[in-house]
Amino acid sequence: MSNSFKLTRVGVTDVRKPVLVHRHGEDHHLVARIDVFVNLPSTQRGSHMSRNVEVINEMIDTSVRRKARSLEELAAGICKELLDRHEYASYAEVRMAADYFLERKPDGGRKSLEGYKLMAKATARRGDGLMKEIGVEVQGMTVCPCAMETALRKLEQTVPELHKVEGKAPTISHNQRNRTSLTVEVPERVDVEADDLIDIVESSLSSPTFGVLKRSDEANVVIEAHRNPKFVEDVVREVLAKILKKYPRLDDSVHVTVRSESEESIHKHNAFAERVTTLGELRGK
Amino acid sequence: MSNSFKLTRVGVTDVRKPVLVHRHGEDHHLVARIDVFVNLPSTQRGSHMSRNVEVINEMIDTSVRRKARSLEELAAGICKELLDRHEYASYAEVRMAADYFLERKPDGGRKSLEGYKLMAKATARRGDGLMKEIGVEVQGMTVCPCAMETALRKLEQTVPELHKVEGKAPTISHNQRNRTSLTVEVPERVDVEADDLIDIVESSLSSPTFGVLKRSDEANVVIEAHRNPKFVEDVVREVLAKILKKYPRLDDSVHVTVRSESEESIHKHNAFAERVTTLGELRGK
């Protein structure tokens, strides 16, 4: 009885491997966590599990020799090879994630490597092409617009002089770490650069954050962030608007997911906003 | 510009609250992690975030007074109240998770409280009823059937006497911790007991595991598990078969998800199997 159901995904999870991605003339040495799956027909008791890690190992070796340009290119290669090796499967799926670093510099400050997270996914149905997902997670700062306004109103009750600086110097508010992720799913032949997605997200927060800030840089970041207060709702919408502008030629069918989470400094819980959509839906609004 | 997109989910995440669930004459004091969301129309800049935690607080107080029978009943109550308070929203969603304990006893051994995980979810579209999800995660033991067979063949090459015990005493294999989750999504009025789901999963592993095992109990668990070797694929399929048998009257439209992950003792990665389906699909196979 128990072997008469087909299964949606069978495979291995939490495989860790060093991978090399080469782009724009630079090598990025990443440590990837990898999950791979194929489906299993009802007629077969077990999937050949060892083939999964064999495929991962071989494709990562190949990618080092051929210089893979991205985690998603690597995921796509593994995904196709999975279908080749698991002859009984009609579906394959690969998920990868890795810490990633880019050089950043606050205005007038020092260069430093800032950390990001890359997420890649590839899915393929036999005979039906391959879809790949390019994803990034960016950490930055959000300043609450609402508390800024209510704090100003409350302070003005005892400090009437405040109206003289209103609009010139920003008011106090709560601000905090925010993590925003953006994933775009496209057909295999279409290219979307993770670095561009990082730029889109990082520029949609109240301010990016930096590893090294001298006193003067720190003041600049704080001031800029308070001149640019953002709810998580604002962050998600700004990312969506920039995606539309950046990719006018991507197809209406392209899936886009944006998630923004602020680790509220005045609460022990987080504020969260999300949009799961397609470019077509966004364009038609 | 940036406030002209609607949002799929806006809310708070990682709210922690003590909750009380009363069933079968027993009080279960749980510490729940709670996420709640509503959707947001394009015409509104921000969701009223503080209402979310107000609703959680009030509904948890109410549930203590009225003795909620389950985490999913509580989630459903919060979900409906969210739609009431966020008049601009047409969709609400609540997710809850908590550690949970049930008394268990190995054959001939001592009673002890064993730990499980409850997951509950409720989703509601305004004017369109409420769906609730009852979920459990169970930890147990799996013994690999394949390594058992290959180890037997290899051992027989140097120990021919082994064929005399074949079929009487089980052969060595690798065995390990397994985590299997089962979630069932049903309309609000339909009742599915989390304790039943735990029983279904726990009986589908090679063996349940126990906090206290005297030497003799330990031998029994090891022997029973080796007489009952299971791939993750087998575990998922056995859960599916038991679900069909246990709930003949549940509608074909009911969603069922089963995930089984073995933390392989011979690998540093995990083996994984999953089925995402409906009862109708399972019945028709």
Added chain:
Amino acid sequence: MSNSFKLTRVGVTDVRKPVLVHRHGEDHHLVARIDVFVNLPSTQRGSHMSRNVEVINEMIDTSVRRKARSLEELAAGICKELLDRHEYASYAEVRMAADYFLERKPDGGRKSLEGYKLMAKATARRGDGLMKEIGVEVQGMTVCPCAMETALRKLEQTVPELHKVEGKAPTISHNQRNRTSLTVEVPERVDVEADDLIDIVESSLSSPTFGVLKRSDEANVVIEAHRNPKFVEDVVREVLAKILKKYPRLDDSVHVTVRSESEESIHKHNAFAERVTTLGELRGK
């Protein structure tokens, strides 16, 4: 050869149990994570592992009947029983941790249960008494005093009117979630209340944080926090000063550890300060 070394700690880790603590007329139902250890002489190959969980189970049952007043009282009871049951051991150690909730209310706002973390530890050498550790972790808000000052200087360059509000309305800065822990180690007979330690830590941050804040409460918290800017160094020192004041009669030999970590909103890393000391050292400075 390999069994000729003694071992410092042998036992079980990550045991999870529901426990009941009764204080000030109130029941607190906690889910504890428990580690227990004894030492092992070089003459004995293995510790009797199953006795550890038996002791935990029995002492937790006993505590429910007798109404244990604290996690550390429970830890002490388990610790003494471990020495009784492991006759070959001369040392026993118990560590417990649990989420904990207390009712809190912002000035003029609504009551809500806020989450804390309790940590308890007990250590005993045979024939040499028992030491217990009472620990708490509190989450709150810190506002950076340094960025506040540099932002003010920078803003004044373009907004000279700012000097009219200086000292009356606080200037913007970065602020963030802070986690501060305090542990005090005392002999078994001495009582230190975890709730008092929570009060000490929570009042040493720029501001406590709250689950529910209406707009006006939110403004109050933000203003109060900015009138009370704190480095992690300040937080640790304020906790130390309050400990000295609160416990004038505790012995000089009492160990105190304070750790404060701010999840900086302008960086991706945390700021950290710690003091590991005794009351005697603190009193003599």
Added chain:
Amino acid sequence: MSNSFKLTRVGVTDVRKPVLVHRHGEDHHLVARIDVFVNLPSTQRGSHMSRNVEVINEMIDTSVRRKARSLEELAAGICKELLDRHEYASYAEVRMAADYFLERKPDGGRKSLEGYKLMAKATARRGDGLMKEIGVEVQGMTVCPCAMETALRKLEQTVPELHKVEGKAPTISHNQRNRTSLTVEVPERVDVEADDLIDIVESSLSSPTFGVLKRSDEANVVIEAHRNPKFVEDVVREVLAKILKKYPRLDDSVHVTVRSESEESIHKHNAFAERVTTLGELRGK
């Protein structure tokens, strides 16, 4: 008042950086998590936090140019530079951790990169030299010797033929993932290779584990592990014995810590053993 206490450690935690370690002719690209601290005298309100990340950045750049041979060499360099830049500090401490990969091959099987964890620490008191800690964490398999024996006795009651294979073919038991760590603290000028520590730990488990195992390799690993059953106590003691043998010329004052944790397949909790000691104590037993 609050600035009149000295502080034990003030610094930054969870800084993440890509680092390059070059040994035995091979480059290892690691992603390190880094914590750095200095002490703070009672006379100074705040530590200069930005200097910490500046030092990390500069020393990592330097290490790439000069090809650092180990994480602990890098930690030592950062530690000394911290004392140089924080002129008010008399103590500095650096902790680093990173995933690490080495090529491994089961007997007769395929080569694959296996994952390990490196931990490095450096501490320096001004004018008093520098101590460095070299640490590794290794994942492998343990088979329980006790359950093996009790299962055999129980099985023999119904399968008397079993005595014919006793001593020739191993009996079933429970087996599981084990994580064992070893750290050695030595003066700066003394070299201890992390790769040697990994070898010592990996050879002290019932069996190492592998990413890719064909059927025949899998049988070999299972058989070898069952011919080599180990309690966590045995693992720690075997590591201690090998350390003594491997490093006869290391000083008696060298600190050694060994921790072994088995994620028991028959329990939901872990079994744990630890020895915290010096080479002198080990030699004298």
